Amino acid sequence: MGRTLAEKVWEAHVVRQAEGEPDLLYIDLHLVHEVTSPQAFDGLRSAGRPVRRPDLTLATEDHNTPTIDIDKPIADPISRAQLEALRANCAEFGVPIYSLGNPEQGIVHVVGPQLGLTQPGMTVVCGDSHTSTHGAFGALAFGIGTSEVEHVLATQTLPLKPFKTMAITVEGELPVGVTAKDVTLAIIAKIGTGGGQGYVLEYRGSAIRGLSMEGRMTLCNMSIEAGARAGMVAPDETTFEYLKGRDHAPTGADWDAAVEWWSTLPSDADAVYDAEVFLDAATLSPFVTWGTNPGQGLPLSGNVPSPADAVDEVDRVAIEGALAYMDLTPGMPLRDIKVDTVFVGSCTNGRIEDLRAVADVLKGRKVAPSVRMLVVPGSVRVKKQAEAEGLNVIISEAGAEWREAGCSMCLAMNPDKLKPGERSASTSNRNFEGRQGPGGRTHLVSPAVAAATAVTGHLAAPADLASAS
């Protein structure tokens, strides 16, 4: 029987297999950030253990970092303590680190791929659930907890129980204006926030093949929002093209050897998945969330649902709770929802193509006076690239704030937060209650929808603007 992409990558990393015990898998790349690592390093220290492979480990500062005045001391004592602990730990254990102010600093899931560190067929872990992002390269990448972080630091391996595989096939051509973010929101709405539990998702089909690497990263990033630990896309020419020439990509004979192996990774034609889901690309349109979990989403052309539409009692309670928290009335057109904040950024949509999409919409337009728009590049590199292309000028002239790199309002651990009752259209990945600040309300959207929403002051797609301008 044929094997799937995920199974091939798994099998290539088994260090030890024994009846009745989890497989011991080798980890090719361990990414570290300031929030989930301090206790892991502390555990190593008290056990007198070194980091086994600092050369397969990379730290960056992102969750807590401010996006303005980055040359000044960090005001929040907990943020500062976590950043200082990371710096001290990396120095002590010899782990490379990109600190605030370094030209390679940025969100951990933006930094790995842009350096060419994430490659097909690798195992990648990080103490962060959105590690699934790296699956876009055909890597098996997933988030881990603090004691697992310690385990990987000490052994470069993880004992893991097998997973099931789910193929998500999107065939056809995406209509104009429909992006990877819309695809992922539509998938989550279809299978639910628990639909992927226990599975590694493999995104397949012509619509997926047609996505850029950045689009594939957006897609894999939100696999966790469907309950899956990992999401993957088989490597192809688009992948190789993206990697070639990047800082850590192989060169010369190594490149040829790597491409030869990478080309064997796509799932075999007769591979069998434990579950399969199909979507017709032609039926997709810009998608937004109306509720308080990423599965509560609808096409922008739809209306706020009513508890009466619920499929069962649990669903009814969920809809009621979400409507109350979001302060929405059933039946109201989604396009009528007014926002006061627009956030563009995060490991989901903080890359250069996302910023280009935003600038495209904002060019020659103004952010509505009632809206505060924050644009936060995913990394310093993305920021510099955008500035080289003049995107920052377009964005600033439209009246949006152009910030420094970091996680920012994706999780509001730094000073960028919603105030209670404020409502945002956000390109991030979680719309949980209070995620962007206590009492804040979040609508997840694509970068293009975020920009159009900023211009009109209510949820909108770029197509809505064309007629107006």
Added chain:
Amino acid sequence: MEAFVTHTGTAAPLRRSNVDTDQIIPAEYLKRITRHGFEDGLFSSWRKDSDFVLNRSEYQGVSILVAGPDFGTGSSREHAVWALQDFGFKVVISSRYADIFRGNSGKGGLLTAVVDQSLVEQIWELIEADPATPVTVDLEAREVRVGDLVAPFEVDDYVRWRLMAGLDDIGITLQYADEISAFEATRPSYKPTTK
């Protein structure tokens, strides 16, 4: 991790059921950056009461906690185990535990002994009558001994083996260090490094 075969110490009675991890250690302590030093957060709201068992002079220096059923329910925080250990506990005795707490305890090296509720009641009476009574927890024989009372306990075989060998998860994996090195030797040269 220290190997655990038998342990003798004094014990504190915690006559409460459904002690959840928020009570064991509240969320405000989770922002810390250390792996140790959580003893001040242990049962912090109850410890504001001077009459709380762990505040009483006769129970100072205890290393065994004898609790009511359903100990360790609620959030999965690993800090609950750390806080108990940092305070000085080596063993918790209860008739029932929450699964995740039990799993975390096994990983962290805290023994969670499952003792019949009727025997838990008898242990409570003995340690309340004389708080200085030595209590022995014998992992080899799987029994708790207090004076003349012998209370058998249940413990997962795999966890028992690990505790007796003094191995944590990392310790177990490091037993296979040769296999890890052998695997590393076969990694292709095109795999990237972060240097």
